[in-house]
Amino acid sequence: MTEQLSADVRRRIARICHEVAEDAADLVPDVVDTIRAEIPDYALVPLADHRAWVTEQFRELLHDIAEQRPPRPAQVEGVRELSRARARQGLPIEMLLDAVHITSRETWNRVLLRTRERDPELVGHLVYMVDLVWTWVRVVTGAASDAYSETLRSSQVSQANLRHRFLRSLTAADADADPPAPLARGLGYDPDGAFLALCTPAEAWPEDRLDRMQRALAGTGGAVHCVALGAVVIVLAQRADEERIARRIRELASEEVPIGVGMVRPGLAGAVESITDAEAALARTSPERPTARFTDDWLAIGLARQAERLAPLFADAVRTARRSPHLRGAVEAFADNGLSIAGAGRALQLHPNSVAYRLDRWRDLTGWDVRTGEGLVASLTALRLYPSAAGTAQDG
Structure with missing residues (x-):
């Protein structure tokens, strides 16, 4: 569509683009900040590296608009090399392409703003440059996608092999294994x-x-x-x-x-x-508890190998918890709320006297008083070590 523009209009557009390109050192930091605000994971890319590339893309787009041409082969190869680097840095391809679009958008916005300031009558003619800009973006993003995929396929094979070798070497008893x-x-x-x-x-x-x-x-x-x-x-x-x-x-x-x-x-x-x-x-995970942490379950994990041997010791507690989950709940709420009956009552939405009664019932049925250190540790061990202690039947 640029052929519809007169030679004078083309010269004026080129002058605006060259002016903006000369101010790249002042304008690019804001463009980079915009990219990092919209794509937080771009923090993976060193700031100096990021600014250098955006400066190059900023200037090249402006010069290509001024000359009314698509990207040259050398520019396309530069994009491909950048894409390979971003793949090696672990930046997802979607974020790379988004960054290209943001840079192009912000560059175009700077052209519009400068045109309004310097040559307002020229603004209406800029619509004829939109196809050129989008052709530029399409060529650049296509090259970036192709190079990223090639690099990823190559690196995935070598990295996957390296990951497997590393994990095997960590646990291998073989003296010939990789260090x-x-x-x-x-x-x-x-x-x-x-x-x-x-x-x-x-x-x-x-x-x-x-x-x-x-x-x-x-x-x-x-x-x-x-x-x-x-x-x-x-x-x-x-x-x-x-x-x-x-x-x-x-x-x-x-x-x-x-x-x-x-x-x-x-x-x-x-x-x-x-x-x-x-x-x-x-x-230790379950449908009700899909994430389990060693730091939370270390006691049950540590005793797991002894679970069968210790089962007779905890039989009364497991049976009580399975038949009377409301008693189990009172024990856990008491432990989780600073060994406070009032705190457990608030958590369970019960009167403290009801909580105290349930703790007494637990003591009577299991022989363990959770108000004592020994009784509390034994009770919690039973509940953590034997997941089957959870139940639905009710028994006072």
Whole structure:
């Protein structure tokens, strides 16, 4: 449509574009701030690197509008190289493309604003440049998508192999296994740093969904990798937020998947222990409690191997909790509210006397008085160690 513009109008548009390009040093920081405000995960990209690329894209778009031409091959190759770098940095492709659109939008807005200030009569003619701008955006985003996909396919194969080798090396008894420290560094981990493991059932994660999980976890900050190993998918994280990781997992899952969370532990030996923690916590999940943490369930997890041997000791408590869940509720509310009968009453919406009566009934039926340290520990151990202690039948 630009052929409908006179030579004079084209010269005036070019003059405006060159003026804006000369002011890039002053204008680009605001464009970068806009991108980072609209796409918070762009914090993964170093600020100086981000500003350098936006400055280049800003100026090139302006010069191409001024010359009324699509991107040149050298520019397209520059976009492809940037896209490869963003793929290696773990930035999702959608965010990269959004950033290109935001940069183009903000660049065009600066042209409109400068035109209104310098040459208001020219504003109506700018509509003939819109097709050119969108052609530019289409070419740039197409090149970015292609290069990103190529890099991702290549890196996914090598990274997936590296992740499996690393996990195997952590737990291998074979003296010929790869040493884990170099593999850890290859994945972005600090071998001496603190590790956090999460586990979720492998059956919920077919290969394509597991690939999507890895891409999503790359945007959570830090070093985060997931591997299907036997019956579980292990997520091993460093310098990343547990809640953010769990949220990404649930967003990708087709249903409410259970998640076991290990304890943060230092070093590669700690990584192994955290994985063990997470697997044990996963076994404590239920439909009512889809996330279990080792730091919350350590007592039951620690005693789990002795559960059968200790069962006779806790039989009365388990039977009482199953038959009279209202008594179980009173014990748990008492423990969860500072060993306060009044606090437990508020939590259960009961009069304190009713709570006290239920605690007395618990003592009479189990032999354990939760007002004493020994009775409270024994009661809570029974309730945590034997999930079957939860029931629906009522018995006074």
